Amino acid sequence: MAALLKPGSGPLDYGNRLWLKCLFVLIYLMLYIPIITLIAFSFNTDKRGIVWRGFTFDNYVKAWNNSALIEALTNSIVIAIIATIISTVIGAMVALMLWRFRFPFKGTYEAFMGLPIVIPEICMGVALLLFFNESGMMEFVVNTPWPLNLSNIIIAHVAFCFPFVTVVVRSRLVGFNRQLEEASKDLGASEWQTFWKVIVPFMMPGLVAGALLAFTLSLDDFVITFFTSGPETVTFPVKVYSLVRRGVSPEINAASTVLIVITVVATVIAMKLQAPAKAGKG
Helix, strand or coil: CHHHHCCCCCHHHHHHHHHHHHHHHHHHHHHHHHHHHHHHHCCECCCCCCCCCCECCHHHHHHHHCHHHHHHHHHHHHHHHHHHHHHHHHHHHHHHHHHHCCCCCHHHHHHHHCHHHHCCHHHHHHHHHHHHHHHCHHHHHHCCCCCHHHHHHHHHHHHHHHHHHHHHHHHHHCCCCHHHHHHHHHCCCCHHHHHHHHHHHHHHHHHHHHHHHHHHHHHHCCHHHHHHCCCCCCCHHHHHHHHHCCCCCHHHHHHHHHHHHHHHHHHHHHHHHHHHHHHHHC
């Protein structure tokens, strides 16, 4: 009787588990088969990249020798690095403020801070485009040399990246033991010494994870960048989009594969750094 009542021992439980496993496999296939296909066809010898003809590394060599693609990738990396640094600083300060202080309309401020996360990217892209046009920023970037012509894209990326950093850092701070801060002050440390030697080291996994998340979001962004970039400023996703409109080629597949690898590596590192925070919170 006990064996019959044991969870997972009945035929119904076995059927449910089998159904869930099949569903799990199906979902993963639907999500990752297109990505695997893209990576596989980046090694295709066919010029059109439609039919598999053979294996080659020449597509990566062609992508590397394509000056327009390299310029676009350089722009994306520069934008992502600068936007990540600014977003991390702003996001960390906002997270500290929301975690430590109480002030009027705190809930309202927190809701407005999270708007870039929830509103559609197309709406934010149009809003930023109107802002840059009305403020004269778009005209400024058109008439300035590199890298100042990337300033409007950097501002736009900071606007939607720093809320993600805030969420990650604040989730890390929730598990902070205030007694460590009090002990530091009791031992004679000042506010700044306590902040730099106690709070910041505790925040560090969240800061690094938030920075990597911001870097990934900035590097991959297309919609907002498409609306806010100037006529002479092209980022990697926008360049790939313009090339795809003329037809998919193995060279584009190779460039896209490089972007996927960079994104996956940054995401895995961010997830690894977030794991200790979850364990400590529990």
